[in-house]
Amino acid sequence: MTEELIFMTSNAEKTGNVMPLLHQIRHALSQLIERQEQTTIDLRRLPLSASEEAQLEAFLGHGEVKADIQALGDTVLIESRYAGVWLEIHYNEDVEIMGKYVHICTCPPIIKSQPEDMVLSLSNIVSDIHSLSHQSSDETAKED
C-alpha cells in the first residue's frame, strides 16, 4: 500500500494542489488495476483550501455505493463515480471531521467485518438462540 500525505487548511487561498492530486488518484487507480496495489491519500496532510476541497469532492462525485458506519461518531464511505476510488470521512460524536481520506482500492478496510467482532458475535448469537429456545419452550409449556 502506498500513500501521500496531504494537509488541509481552512483558508480561502488557492494552493494549486487539486490537479496534482487528481493525477495521483489516476496513477493510483492504474496501479490498482495492474498490480492490485492499494493507495490511501490522507487529506489532512497537504494544503488544500476549503474551496479546493469542495472542487475535489465535486470532481469525484457519487457512484453506486454509500455506506454509513456508526462507531463513536459516524463514518461515511462513498464510492466516487470512478469505481475503485472511495472517499472516507470519519466524524466524532460532535460531528467534527476527525479524518478524511481518498482510498483507491476495491473495498475500504473499515467496512469489512472484523475477525475480533465476529468472534464476539458468535458467542452472542449462541446465547441469544439459547434464550430464544428457552423462551419458546416456556411458552409451549404454558400452553400445555
Added chain:
Amino acid sequence: MALPTLNKQLQASGISRRTFLKFCATTASLLALPQSAVADLATALGNARRPSVIWLPFQECTGCTEAILRSHAPTLESLIFDHISLDYQHTIMAAAGEQAEDARRAAMKAHKGQYLLLVDGSVPMGNPGYSTISGMSNVDMLRESAKDAAGIIAIGTCASFGGIPKANPNPTGAVAVSDIITDKPIVNISGCPPLPIAITAVLVHYLTFKRFPDLDALQRPLAFFGETIHDRCYRRPFFEQRKFAKSFDDEGAKNGWCLFELGCKGPETFNACATVKWNQGTSFPIESGHPCLGCSEPDFWDKGSFYQALGPWERYKSKPGKGAQKHAGKNS
C-alpha cells in the same frame, strides 16, 4: 501485577474493533504517521498492556485537568484516556490524605519502571511549603514518583515551562518539571490549557512504539508543535495583504482581517489550535476575533502586553515554517 491488554479492556467496554480501527486511523493522521501503518499500529496498541498512570497536580489552576476531563466519555479522541489505569490523581480521586498516598506508592511498586507520570502545574522551589500534598512538598513528591517512572508527560505550560506561577516576580520560585528531573524522557505538552488530543496521541505513540514521538527543542511533540498558529491561520491571506483590524470593533475586525496589530502572537506560537480547534472543534480564539496570546510558549505572561504587536510586519511576512525550523529536530 500485569494489567489487561487494551484489546481486552476495549472489548469488555463494548468498543468494537472497527471503532478501534477508526481511532487508530485518525490518531495516525494526527501523529503524521502514514496510513499504511494503521494496521500495525492497531495490532501493537491493542496488545499493549493498559498503562498505569500516576498524575500529580502541583501548583496549578486545574484548567489543564478541566480541559482533559470535560470531554464527555467515551469519545473517539479520549478512547485511550478512558482506558488507562489512572492510579492516582488527588484532585479527582475519592481517596484522600494517607489513603491516596498509599495508592500512589502501591501503583509505583506494582508497576516499577513501567508507569507513566503525568504532571500538571509548576513546582515551587522558593519555599516548598507553598504547595504540599498530604504534608509532602511538590518537589519531594515529584522526585519520589519520577524515580521509577518510564517517562513523564508534563501537561500544560506550568509543568512544561513554569507558566503563570513563574510570571514575574515569580513569588514561589516556580520551575518546570524538566528543571528538576533530568534523567527521564520528558514530553512537554504546553498550552494554557493544552490540547487534550495531543495528550491522547502522545499516549498512543508511547504505548505503540514504546517511546515518545519526535520532539522539538522545547521537548514538545513535533506533530502538534511543528508549526505556528500563523502557519495555519485562515486569516493569513489578510496578513500577507497587510489588511489588519486596528480595534476590536472597526471595519477590519468586522471583515475578519488579521489580528497582528491587535497583538496576535500567532507568528511566534507553536501549537495546533488552528487545525485541532477547541470546544468540540467549534473554533479557536482567532476565529472568535481575539488574538492568540501565545500560551504554549515559555514566559508568555511576561512578553509585554497581549495587545501590543509583535514587531514590524516585514519581520513575519511570508516565512512559513520559520519557527518550525527554529525548534525542530530533537528526538526523545
